[in-house]
Amino acid sequence: MSQQDLYSIPIDDFFKSAFSVDCVIFGYDGKSLDVLLIKRGTEPFKDFWALPGDLVYPAEDLDVSANRVLHDLTSLDDIPVTQVHTFGKVNRHPLGRVITIAYTAIVEKSHLNPHPASWAEATEWHPVGDVPKLAFDHEEILGNALLHLKNLAKAEPLWANVLPKKFTLTQLQEFYEILFEKKFDKGNFRKKTRDMHFLQKLSELQKNVNHRPSALYEFDEQVYLEQKNVQDLLFDL
Amino acid sequence: MSQQDLYSIPIDDFFKSAFSVDCVIFGYDGKSLDVLLIKRGTEPFKDFWALPGDLVYPAEDLDVSANRVLHDLTSLDDIPVTQVHTFGKVNRHPLGRVITIAYTAIVEKSHLNPHPASWAEATEWHPVGDVPKLAFDHEEILGNALLHLKNLAKAEPLWANVLPKKFTLTQLQEFYEILFEKKFDKGNFRKKTRDMHFLQKLSELQKNVNHRPSALYEFDEQVYLEQKNVQDLLFDL
DNA sequence: TCAAAAGTGTTATAGGTACACCCATGT
DNA sequence: ACATGGGTGTACCTATAACACTTTTGA
Structure with a gap:
């Protein structure tokens, strides 16, 4: 079965799924490297800290989606985001099959938006070395993104952003x-x-x-x- | 809007999408590096060469899905597949919103399955330096995977597979x-x-x-x- | 004059590159 | 004997690491 059969399979089987982006936004202020977390206000994982993320809009490119999340939390546009990895374990989301594409960026810490997006009950910087328990598989995603960031820094002037x-x-x-x-x-x-x-x-x-x-x-x-x-x-x- | 709202949004808007895996299977025989392509038998891109791929089953992990595609084309199981990148441009698939997660593997060329999967009209090895025009954004995916393979080879004994x-x-x-x-x-x-x-x-x-x-x-x-x-x-x- | 950080130079070692040379086998 | 590729050694050059030393400012 391949892509050409997209509309010849039982639609119910394949379309009970969705995809999201999760953003690992690192913040730097000259003193420490932090990661931006949000506090969830609803189930599942109510009151857990989590990476900011959102479902991808139907007509929205993945990186645009990541930039939208970033813009909602910081006041920043046109920050280069980098795709890290896609996480798709069957049971990673308790409510259904949701795969998530992880993106990362590094920004100057003070640029946190004082009016966080409506979907985040709270937003907070956490030192990368001291992160609370996270919702879903977000700890794995964070670890992955940090490794990715270090590798990027060896090849690109990431510091120019911060x-x-x-x-x-x-x-x-x-x-x-x-x-x-x-x-x-x-x-x-x-x-x-x-x-x-x-x-x-x-x-x-x-x-x-x-x-x-x-x-x-x-x-x-x-x-x-x-x-x-x-x-x-x-x-x- | 974040993941917790998954079931509070108009379902029609978000579930007209699907995700697939595409496999960039490199073949090595001691003389040249080739890539395994299939010939598409149906629209869109009928008669075009393409990377083998498939929609991901509802209860199937992404890497398992990639391994299934690999198994259908070669006689091989338990070959390590590596995730390369996820491609999600809005219009990359003419029939709807389909994002695809690209995986790569390298195998001994002779292990091509003599009875290719039903969904492939033909399968053929092509030298990586001489690839025909491909369906969808598969040329971009292939280029990306080749780069990825080279980087992997610097860190891991990929040759042990071939x-x-x-x-x-x-x-x-x-x-x-x-x-x-x-x-x-x-x-x-x-x-x-x-x-x-x-x-x-x-x-x-x-x-x-x-x-x-x-x-x-x-x-x-x-x-x-x-x-x-x-x-x-x-x-x- | 002192503390603190800027800024430069020296040395030893490890690693990479280029190249020359010898070795074992079949024809 | 010779062609062919296996196998080793050396000399040179460059990158890196450790460390010592001088310089310029404010207090």
Whole structure:
């Protein structure tokens, strides 16, 4: 049986199912990495914390759906969301067959919307290392997404979404240290940054710090995209 | 709106959708990397080549579904399938909203089932570098799966599924050369294999070759799983 | 002058690349 | 003897890790 038989099978058997997106929204504020959870107001799993998610609208692309959920909880649009994995165990949802496509994004923590969406009784940031028991299979989804985020961070400048426009190399280093829960050597880290031509050093310096002021840097997206294209063309994967 | 409202929304709006799995089954025979395609016998995309796929049964896990498709086309069971990505563009299926979860696997090419499943008018191996125009968004899915396969091969002994039980280091090298479309230096390749303690060197040698006979090796799964556990525990991602 | 963090340089080691050379077998 | 691929060793280069040291600011 394949897709061409879509309308030749007993419709009741196949259409008692639905699909949703769940969003693992990581928040960073320079000090810790948190994840945005909502408190459920209805059964099943009433009063449990859960990942924000929603059914996908009939005429809505999956990533658009994820961005809608993200927009409802934060004030943010056009944040790049990344698909993580699809979870489809038969009994993962007690009310029926619901598979869910997990998406992830990382945002600056302060951008939480002060007027959360109607479907969330409460929204709250939780440190990724200290998450309460979650509804459904959301703990598995969260773990999966965190792994995914770490892998993404090795290949892409994820920090561009969460650092201030002008930032110091120490702030950049701290992003990686907090994400990977690991200290890096200052000198070696800075050596690496010298090859990153998309890090544009400004003439401006830090002010009012009681130590030697740091140089400020900006992310140069043009330069990044160009060199990324070159890498993709070389393609020595 | 979130999952808890599943049964409080107009059912007609959300249940005009379905989900399927599509399988990107790669075949290897020591000479080339191919992908298994089926020829569609019905509209839409009648007479087009396509990836084998099927709707997911109501009480069937996603990976079980993928394994069922794989079993129907090859004679193989218990082949590890890996989820690649979920494709859900609104108009990807001309007859309705169908999202599809793509799975991939790599098998020894000769294991193609001589009695293909009823839903496939024809099945055929196609070299990954020379694939015909495909139905739906299957070209995108295939490209995605191939990338995924290459990444998997960097982290896992995928070749264990496709090489003969006893194989030479040259056969192992050729697997990587064909997959990555790239030649490797013999000496350097063999140096790397020395750290792979799950490669068990046998006392047996090749026979009836008109050159120095090669040593034969076996994949030692026990050793591999143990060292993989250690790596996962170190976890310095 | 001191604390604190910025910023640079040096060294040792590990890992990768290129390449040369010898070995065992069938014809 | 020779063609063919198996198998090993070396020298070079680059990436990384550990660590020491200097610099600039506010208090």
